[in-house]
Amino acid sequence: xxxxxxxxxxxxxxxxxxxxxxxxxxxxxxxxxxxxxxxxxxxxxxxxxxxxxxxxxxxxxxxxxxxxxxxxxxxxxxxxxxxxxxxxxxxxxxxxxxxxxxxxxxxxxxxxxxxxxxxxxxxxxxxxxxxxxxxxxxxxxxxxxxxxxxxxxxxxxxxxxxxxxxxxxxxxxxxxxxxxxxxxxxxxxxxxxxxxxxxxxxxxxxxxxxxxxxxxxxxxxxxxxxxxxxxxxxxxxxxxxxxxxxxxxxxxxxxxxxxxxxxxxxxxxxxxxxxxxxxxxxxxxxxxxxxxxxxxxxxxxxxxxxxxxxxxxx
Numbered sequence: 171x172x173x174x175x176x177x178x179x180x181x182x183x184x185x186x187x188x189x190x191x192x193x194x195x196x197x198x199x200x201x202x203x204x205x206x207x208x209x210x211x212x213x214x215x216x217x218x219x220x221x222x223x224x225x226x227x228x229x230x231x232x233x234x235x236x237x238x239x240x241x242x243x244x245x246x247x248x249x250x251x252x253x254x255x256x257x258x259x260x261x262x263x264x265x266x267x268x269x270x271x272x273x274x275x276x277x278x279x280x281x282x283x284x285x286x287x288x289x290x291x292x293x294x295x296x297x298x299x300x301x302x303x304x305x306x307x308x309x310x311x312x313x314x315x316x317x318x319x320x321x322x323x324x325x326x327x328x329x330x331x332x333x334x335x336x337x338x339x340x341x342x343x344x345x346x347x348x349x350x351x352x353x354x355x356x357x358x359x360x361x362x363x364x365x366x367x368x369x370x371x372x373x374x375x376x377x378x379x380x381x382x383x384x385x386x387x388x389x390x391x392x393x394x395x396x397x398x399x400x401x402x403x404x405x406x407x408x409x410x411x412x413x414x415x416x417x418x419x420x421x422x423x424x425x426x427x428x429x430x431x432x433x434x435x436x437x438x439x440x441x442x443x444x445x446x447x448x449x450x451x452x453x454x455x456x457x458x459x460x461x462x463x464x465x466x467x468x469x470x471x472x473x474x475x476x477x478x479x480x481x482x483x484x
Contacts, residue, residue, distance in 0.1 A: 235483075236270040242481055246289070246349040247282050248274040248413075250481065251423050253370040258363035265374055270483030271366040273354060276413035276426050277333035277434065277478050278345060283317070286345050292316060301344045307441060307468060308340035315341050318471035325473045327409030333432040333476040335410065339444040339468040342435040342477040351479035354447075355437030362461075366480040367436065367447060370421050371428035371460035378459045380421040380428045389455045394419035394430035396449055396458035408451045410474065430458045432476035443467050450474035 236252040244250065256268035290299035297314035321336035337345075339353075346352050354367035362368050363375055371380045377387050379394070391398045395411050414426045421428060433450040443465040449458030452474045457464070466475070 235268045239270055239483060241272060242350070242483070244350040244481070246286060247278055247345070247351065247479055248276045250351075251275050251370065251425050252483070253366050253423065253425075254374060255364045255366055255369050257361070258375050265363065271369075272351075272481045272483060273366040273370045273425055274351070274478035274480070275424060277432050277476050278342075279331045279413055280317075280329040280334045281331060283334040283337070283345060286348050287316060290315070290344075290348060301348065307439070308343065312338065312340040312469060315344060317341075321471040321473060325409075326404050328412070331412045333410050333413055333427075335432055335473055335476045336471045337435075337476065338471055339435045339439065339466070343437065345477075346479035349479055351481045353435060353437035353444075354478065354480035360438045365436065365438070365447075367428065367434065367478065368460055370423065370425045371448070373422065378461065380419060380425070380460065389459070391455070392418070394427065394458060395451045396430040397452055397454050399430070399451070404451075410451055410476075429460060429462065432474055433464070433472075435475065435477040439468070440465075446475055 235254055239252060241250050241252075250272040251274075252270055253273055254265060254268050255271045256265040258264075259266050287299065290301045292299040292315050297316060298312075299315055301315065317334060317336040318338075325335060343353050354365055356362055356365040356368075369375065372378070373380075373382065376382070379387070379389060381390065381393050382388075393416075395408075395416050397408060399408070410432050411427075413431075416427055416431065419428070419430060420426050427448075429448045430453075431451060433446040433453075434448050436445045436447055438445040445463050445465050447463055448460070449462045453462070456462075466472075
C-alpha cells in the first residue's frame, strides 16, 4: 500500500498478467538465518479472537519498541497484534532501527469482506462501489470488488468464517484501506525484515515456521494446513479451514495461519504483479513456510489465495 486513508470515488480498476515461480528470501537468506536474538523480542499479547469485524489487539508486555502500545484506530477486519520490524543485520543477526507494526491476527474472512462490500455499497449495478483503488496499476480494468464468481464455484469447504479467497490484489488493497490498514509489505525497498507478516511468522527472522522455538526449527506435519496435513476432511482432500481453527499454527504472540491455509497477498508489487506469502492448503511443506513467496498478476483469482492486513505502529 502506498497511500493512507480511504478515498470515495467511482472508479474503474486494472488488468495484469499472471506470473509464476517462487522467490527466496532476499539475498538468498532463509528464514532460519541466525540463532541469536533479533535486537528486541516480538512483544504483544494476542488480539481478541473474534472473527467478525474489528477488535482490539493486546497490549505489549515485554520491553521493546512495542511495549505499552495499543492497537491504532481501525474500522474493520480482524483484531491486530503488535510485532517488531526493522533492518536485519545478517552479520550480527540482530534487528537495527526497530519500529512497532501491527498485523491481523487471522486472515480476512468472507464475513468481514461482505461487511466491506456492504459499507462501500457494492451492488450488481455498481460492482466497484465507491472505493478508489490506492495503486495506479489498479485504476483501469478491475471492474468488480466482489470475489470472482467463476473462481468461487470451485472453492472447496465453506465461506463465512473461512478465509476470503478468489479476490485479486486490488480488491485486497481496497479492503485494507477501508479497514484503516494496508496490505502487509516490506515498504518501498520491499525489505523482508520490514514486512510485519514475515517478522511475526519468523519471530524476528529467526525461524522458518511460526511455531519454531530456540531448540527446534523444523517442519511439523499437521501443525499448519498445507497439503501434508494429515486427516484433511475436505472435498478433494484439502481446503482452507476456518480462520484460527489451527491453534497449533500460531506465533508465540497468537498470530494464526501465517503459513498454510490460504496464501496471502502482500503489498510488495512490481508494475504488473504482487507477491503472495506463506503458501496454502495446496502446497507442500517446502513452500508453506515464512519465507515462501510467489508472485501473481494483480488480477489473479485463486481458490487458495486470500490476504490479511498490517499497519505501521502509532
